[in-house]
Amino acid sequence: MSDRSSHWDGVYATKGEAEVSWFQNSPSTSLAMIRAAGPDHDAAIIDIGGGASRLVDALLRDGYRDVSVLDLSANALDAARKRIGPAAASASWIVADATTWQPAKTYEVWHDRAAFHFLTDPRDRAAYVERLRSALAPGGHVIIATFAPDGPEKCSGLPVQRHDSASLAAELGPDFALIETQSETHHTPWDSTQAFQFSRFRRRGQK
Numbered sequence: 001m002s003d004r005s006s007h008w009d010g011v012y013a014t015k016g017e018a019e020v021s022w023f024q025n026s027p028s029t030s031l032a033m034i035r036a037a038g039p040d041h042d043a044a045i046i047d048i049g050g051g052a053s054r055l056v057d058a059l060l061r062d063g064y065r066d067v068s069v070l071d072l073s074a075n076a077l078d079a080a081r082k083r084i085g086p087a088a089a090s091a092s093w094i095v096a097d098a099t100t101w102q103p104a105k106t107y108e109v110w111h112d113r114a115a116f117h118f119l120t121d122p123r124d125r126a127a128y129v130e131r132l133r134s135a136l137a138p139g140g141h142v143i144i145a146t147f148a149p150d151g152p153e154k155c156s157g158l159p160v161q162r163h164d165s166a167s168l169a170a171e172l173g174p175d176f177a178l179i180e181t182q183s184e185t186h187h188t189p190w191d192s193t194q195a196f197q198f199s200r201f202r203r204r205g206q207k
Helices: 002-014 028-037 055-061 074-090 122-135 165-172
Strands: 044-048 066-071 092-095 107-112 136-147 176-187 193-203
Touching: 028 055, 028 107, 028 136, 028 176, 028 193, 044 055, 055 066, 055 074, 066 074, 074 092, 107 122, 122 136, 122 165, 136 165, 136 176, 165 176, 165 193
Parallel strands: 044 066, 044 107, 066 092, 107 136
Antiparallel strands: 136 193, 176 193
């Protein structure tokens, strides 16, 4: 974890939240997919690789009471807490690597717009899915957004693994049913564009 966490701590120590390519003022697609999953306001929701994303702000404003944000970078989570202010105490903040993390509870919604496409080693992707399986409740939803097949090959100087819904389905395995997928053209703070894809899966089984 140390190499990964030091990289991202360095990014967030030297750049403001709006000075990184993945910044979104309003995470509308993520929020729409979470709402479509239909969690009640007591449902446990986790944002993997959430960093300084504004998704947690939106979820707290929507009235969700059990929101967690996991990221490699303590600096990123500190930036989000400072931005949110006192309401940040309502969320849980977890400094961890999603490939080695040991979940202490189960979640109804797992969201990731930032972490999975950096896992270029199949062993890391398998470790991530293992954590997902241990953390997501039966009947729960997983939303993963990655660079699309025609998206960037690198981000923040690191290589990425691009995906579509079919390749994600293959990574997750048959216990996860694809519910919806959509493309998004992300506009960076400096007016370039990046092709993303968002896919929502439901874990088979009863809640």
